[in-house]
Amino acid sequence: MKEIIKKVSFNKSGTGGITPKINLVNEWLSDMGVNDNEKEVVLSYNKENKEILIKKK
Incomplete structure (x- = not known):
């Protein structure tokens, strides 16, 4: 699994x-099949591990 460091922007x-x-990294989204026509993803948060998971719907 590849990891990168990103900063969170607060608007x-x-x-x-x-x-x-x-x-998000465009290459990763493309690999997942997320694009202009297929935009929906599912976010889940693991409170115990403090992790956010993103999956294509």
Whole structure:
């Protein structure tokens, strides 16, 4: 499994809400079959291990 370090961006909305964002590696998304026509992914969070998992729907 390949790992890379990414920074989380925190964008502030006009109403003061904050939205975290992470840019994903395009090569990985392409390999998963995620593209303009197939955009849906499933996110899951393992609280015990503090891990986020992304899978194609």
